[in-house]
Amino acid sequence: MNQNGESSRGGQIGHGRDHSYRSSLLLFLAASIWGVAFVAQSVGMDYMGPFTFNGARSLIGGTVLLPLIAFREQKQKKAETRKETAEERKQRRKITLIGGVCCGLAICTASMFQQIGIQYTTVGKAGFITTLYIIIVPIMGLFFGKKVRRIVWAGAAIAAAGMYLLCVNETLSLNRGDVLVFICAVIFSIHILVIDYFSPKTDGVKLSCIQFFVAGIICTIGAFLFEEPTWSGLVSGAVPVLYAGVMSCGVAYTLQIIGQKHLDPTVASLILSLESVVSVLAGWVILGETLNLKEIFGCVLVFAAVILVQLPEKAGEAALMSGADS
Secondary structure (H helix, E strand, C coil): HHHHHHHHHHHHHHHHHHHHHHHHHHHHHHHHHHHHHHHHHHHHHCCCCCCHHHHHHHHHHHHHHHHHHHHHHHHHHHHHHCCCCCHHHHHHHHHHHHHHHHHHHHHHHHHHHHHHHHHCHHHHHHHHHHCCCCHHHHHHHHHHCCCCCHHHHHHHHHHHHHHHHHHHHCCCCCCCCHHHHHHHHHHHHHHHHHHHHHHCCCCCHHHHHHHHHHHHHHHHHHHHHHCCCHHHHHHHHHHHHHHHHHHHHHHHHHHHHHHHHHHHHHHHHHHHCHHHHHHHHHHHHHHHCCCCHHHHHHHHHHHHHHHHHCCCCCHHHHHHHHHHCC
């Protein structure tokens, strides 16, 4: 009886770890795509304004998901063993729509605060302040009754230190732009928690598709109100817009939603913070930007933090203790 019970429980734990590792890999892929997208966004700004760029890439991101949704719908219909009732279908669609709208509003608002704020501060300070969601997410989670392991707090602190070394090259002082980017970090934290709430209740791909159409429509309206979008600008900046739309929006944000289903939101935020590391490496490889010793050490700290929070609790605490003893 005990042997069977232990075997069953061990199988469940192993299955859970498999889900955790798979989810971590999906989030790392998302962070890598976003990191390279910083280069695309930097180039895209040469041809159009922030509202136009964000509107175009969001609408592209939503559009490329439509064929995938249709394919999945057909596949699910064939695999169904029980027909959904009309009430169940209505409830599921309602949750998906509400979740998609909430995610779309959050991601649209955060992106625009970041884009506007960066005009009044340095890129390095903006990068560091944005990734403060590493700390903000677990703090917000406490208000929703989410317990955070000590190892995760330690990982968040190490990652924040790494982000500082990686992104900040001058004395940290707050100005108007810094405040706007900090608001962006708070809203990105809300976005992570909203996904954590809705992703287990609905289809992640549909949720992602709706959020992009919501963000794309809002940004497009903003483009016509505050900018002068032109077809020539969109054509000239087609490559960065397509990368940001197809890969950054359509692929990466969908990977985030699917990946977060089996991970604590604080751990997810730590893995997603690797986008800053990848962006520095992408700038180094693609744009020829250089990394100094301080920035390289910052990259190492962030990677170490992400690896630390992936360890089982006892092993992670042992690693912390051995680090303290040495």
